Amino acid sequence: MINIVIAGPRGRMGSEAVNMVLDEPAFNLVGCIDRKEHQIPALAERGIPVYQSAEECFYAVQADVLIDLTVQEASYQHLLMALRKKIRCVVGTTGFTDEQLEKIKSLAEDTNTGCIIAPNFAIGAILMMYFSKVAAKYFPDIEIIEKHHDQKIDAPSGTAVKTAEMIRSVRESKQQGHPNEVEVLEGARGADSDGIHIHSVRLPGLVAHQEVIFGGEGQLLSIKHDSMNRKSFMDGIKFSVNQVMNISGFVYGLENVLELE
Amino acid sequence: MINIVIAGPRGRMGSEAVNMVLDEPAFNLVGCIDRKEHQIPALAERGIPVYQSAEECFYAVQADVLIDLTVQEASYQHLLMALRKKIRCVVGTTGFTDEQLEKIKSLAEDTNTGCIIAPNFAIGAILMMYFSKVAAKYFPDIEIIEKHHDQKIDAPSGTAVKTAEMIRSVRESKQQGHPNEVEVLEGARGADSDGIHIHSVRLPGLVAHQEVIFGGEGQLLSIKHDSMNRKSFMDGIKFSVNQVMNISGFVYGLENVLELE
Amino acid sequence: MINIVIAGPRGRMGSEAVNMVLDEPAFNLVGCIDRKEHQIPALAERGIPVYQSAEECFYAVQADVLIDLTVQEASYQHLLMALRKKIRCVVGTTGFTDEQLEKIKSLAEDTNTGCIIAPNFAIGAILMMYFSKVAAKYFPDIEIIEKHHDQKIDAPSGTAVKTAEMIRSVRESKQQGHPNEVEVLEGARGADSDGIHIHSVRLPGLVAHQEVIFGGEGQLLSIKHDSMNRKSFMDGIKFSVNQVMNISGFVYGLENVLELE
């Protein structure tokens, strides 16, 4: 049984994490940290205490793992306190400065305490990006189609941009398509990221989807990820909680915890 | 048994048409028209005569239907001659002037002779465009993804542009996506045709593919056509030969011969 | 402005319908019918009255349209009462007997009052089935892949079975695949419905999806519907409310209200 504290239990990710931990037989939710609110009905009815500070929480309950899904500054303070008490950390917060990451890393290593920070806990998305990087070595002609609901402001998505970056690290720069290609309607060929074309589809009814297509003579290889809702992050958090029990020290990025061979 | 003459038997479409007619039990290939070459081995070994002019051909053999897959000027002359002899016509030639079309039309009507001219004989592509036009009445948020081999010069494809035009005829102008949408990488949102976004993918391994995606609250409807090779046009030609036996007068476009209800 | 009464406002469909009507500027929710509960917070705070019977409701408020999303027996009584008062009806209830349908039909016709009963209000699903029926005339080789979450008990889905039935009404019986086809693993070729093969995929992460694939020489035509949540039914209900204002008499099935040409 792993004793868990969740920081940020009312957030969009945090509330899903509360459900996940309560549902998982091998996990035991011993408390939550929430700076603003003391009473959370779903927790109260199960007798799970909510503390307004990490200090108070770690003093009152015995935790093996802190799952932190708050914001940068609060999260940073929680991590320092947890690691000093040798409480392992699984962290979904983004926006840490390099100095903060450096400090967290040294502390995790000095205390021999496992700490996993990941900007993306959707295992499927991590695998899609990793497989794309491998495939790009053999199929340098690549296009990315990402599809999101029509309330999304930016195009392409952060995941598409990151996928193209990862591919660039193994693929030599290449202009794709016919050298004399002509856009009869401007923009038809999508965005160009070092020769990789990225297409952003926005429609009501879509959620969050990405397909990376590799073309070779007489064949196509496609790797697609569909994310339907926030539950898609829970498998990665659950996996990380189990993994953080077995590591000592600092890991950044879920891809560095997964066994990818 | 329908007696058929093919004009243009050595062309890319024409040579497929020869095979199709030879394979179809209800069709009888009685001759071909080829301005340049007299001897075509596949025809010679079956004893099928090749004539250098339509005049000569229609004088020598008894034809029910002329399948014309040549070029504009030649085709026009063949049609005039055929219709005057009350030989029905199935025509894949493009590029006729409005005057030529007008003349062909009157002649077909005056002689009560069936004549079908179609710029595209791929029934699947015709249905995709027709279904898209119907669906657009109920789902005004639409994006088109067309995919072709990377030797194609122009983007978007003619079929994508035509699909968008057909949709425009039933859909009020609409700007799709978030009003504050931002392209972090230029071109990501594709080409904009009256609010409909069109994305052109070009990769080796692709042939000719198009998907029209309709988004609504909580649902998506997608209509996709994949064309693997020129054989995809033969079903439409075969269908038109059978149809042209039952009509008198002129029809332009395969969609006007298909029973779409 | 259309004055609307909703019967069954607390059900899964009904609660979505309440939101839809409240959101639509041209609609005015004047009351609800709920046999069990008087107080519904979302309605109370907007001052929308809830009545325990249709009689009471139609006496108290002036309604143009009744949206009925209850169960068979209750719905039947509501419809009789509404039609007698010349209140138009849009009904999602299933399970009416033939006699009940007959009675509703005569009453709608006798009173010249529009009444639309539809077992499925997802316009996208209706179009998918309708388009499939048209395409089957030209492409008799057809396979259906339907995909649902892994909590679904029955396979294939009702929609897949209905799609195959609709196709059968226009397609001659045909055994597909190679005549000497061998299943090395039993079941590989899926279910066989008059030669049409149906494949049911069940996985966590899926919601409700169906693709109908038509194969021809050198081409494929695919029609796909993805339903992400119950909101997909609201477009069809909204559309029906607007349509029912313009018709007099009885219509069964959304496909008979849509303009499909």
Next chain:
Amino acid sequence: MINIVIAGPRGRMGSEAVNMVLDEPAFNLVGCIDRKEHQIPALAERGIPVYQSAEECFYAVQADVLIDLTVQEASYQHLLMALRKKIRCVVGTTGFTDEQLEKIKSLAEDTNTGCIIAPNFAIGAILMMYFSKVAAKYFPDIEIIEKHHDQKIDAPSGTAVKTAEMIRSVRESKQQGHPNEVEVLEGARGADSDGIHIHSVRLPGLVAHQEVIFGGEGQLLSIKHDSMNRKSFMDGIKFSVNQVMNISGFVYGLENVLELE
């Protein structure tokens, strides 16, 4: 420049290999081995000699690599002869006995000569299977949809069966779907390979396609390979010719030559 001999130049794979080697600037086709025919026009016009035996060929020309695309018995003899002369081998032949493979392996190792035997040279298919094996560690709910033209006799395809086997090596046995699942139409849920469901679609217009779908809470990961024609094998042969120059000894399976990290 790599000097190459091709055995089996008139076969379906062999004739594509001849074209690939002639097109590749770094490759030099020095001769072919063909037991039956001496004169092959495409080779004759380029002055490339054809020999009726490997002995004769290796005596007459200086080869770095033998590409063998013949049948088992001939191929076995060619390999023994080539390895003894320290000519590297790239072999697509299948059906070797365990004893033959053992003998080839020892000979390659004893002579320090690179030898790659691969039953499948389509890099995309190899990657699909390898990625599926990795993904199965994290997503144990898996279904495979494979699609082929309707002239294929057996279902499921060999690739689908092999993919399921590879997955089984890393995934614990698991019954998928709802425990009370009911097939309303027999076969709907496809073939069951240790809980993995396999669906075989057969339609005209299809070539050779496979998709492996992984389902998790709120997400899907899909890996798809489309093979359009035999050219899809040429990239793998070209890659293997380059690799075999750098290895000494025996490798079975393209996956063991690819850099998969």
